[in-house]
Amino acid sequence: GEDVEQSLFLSVREGDSSVINCTYTDSSSTYLYWYKQEPGAGLQLLTYIFSNMDMKQDQRLTVLLNKKDKHLSLRIADTQTGDSAIYFCAQTSGGYNKLIFGAGTRLAVHP
């Protein structure tokens, strides 16, 4: 079945770049998403990429998509303590308005 996998934990120093990786199984996914969850809160959309794109940049965020390997990554430049959160990768499933989420990567930023 459809599945999305992520590593569970990443620790980076403040000011460094963070790279969060994700692999997915459904090659027919039209959109792939990155959501951010801060402690005690719901998820908020960070960015998304359409499946016919290789890269998307949005300020400090860069999304790379390798369709051949079904690999998605999120790079956060100049990581700040406010970036500490759980980051979820998600793919569309069975239609544009259903999503399959990965387990989430907890990003810890230390001074």
Added chain:
Amino acid sequence: NAGVTQTPKFQVLKTGQSMTLQCAQDMNHNSMYWYRQDPGMGLRLIYYSASEGTTDKGEVPNGYNVSRLNKREFSLRLESAAPSQTSVYFCASSEFQGSSYEQYFGPGTRLTVT
């Protein structure tokens, strides 16, 4: 706009008790969803409603029922709660926004079943 609201924020139930989790959105979205979040497992879809008057099962529907009361409201009912239903429950809504279906999430309901 309040976005997506959920009540209650916290709830403790005994095994076998029933309860309804409420969700409302004020963004005029057609689609609404219920997810549960468990440690290390991400979000799993319980039920969704593509539009008013329709509901469909998601990945983990057993033990739950839903009602799409109107376009704004989508409730989730646990008829006989079990400890395995201890989780954080999120409601979300979405609409095609020109280039993607962004889902907007509520703040969650933290449910403990003892």
